[in-house]
Amino acid sequence: MRVLMVALLATASTTALLSAPAQAKAPAVQITKIYYNSPGSPDNGANGSLNGEYIQLKNITKKAVSLKGWTVRDATKAPDHIYTFAAFTLKPGKTVTLRTGVGKDTATTRYWGRSGGGTFAYIWNQASDTGYLRNASGKLVDSCAYNSSRDAYKVC
Secondary structure, eight states, X not given: OHHHHHHHHHHHHHHHHHHSOOOOOOOSEEEEEEEOSOTTOSSSOOHXXXXXXXXXXXXXXXXXXXXXXXXXXXXXXXXXXXXXXXXXXXXXXXXXXXXXXXXXXXXXXXXXXXXXXXXXXXXXXXXXXXXXXXXXXXXXEEEEEEEOXXXXXXXX
């Protein structure tokens, strides 16, 4: 009887484990922060203010991830609001900051290259917007939305 009881418990446990809902796997690269209300803005789109606006992406895995061909964009459909990574590898556990303005790309900071156009050069709306990260195949990897003009940034 004891053997039968143990067998029934084992079967019930296995069935419960197999029928448990699957947890969604976290993306290897995640949006961790959007700083959408840069210091001094609104202004005339000076490069210092443009670079005060940024999005951060973090590789949460233990493997390097090539971001070549990956894109970042906001909610608008404007083609100039899409940033495409050239050859770039995000090392394990590291973060890359993508700044809106112009600057020299490094291993930790990339630049969208936007300038001129006054306030039209900004990417992130000051009250509400959504950042989207897509891989080279165009598949949505992560997104982060905010809806507040009281804060300057959103931790995703």
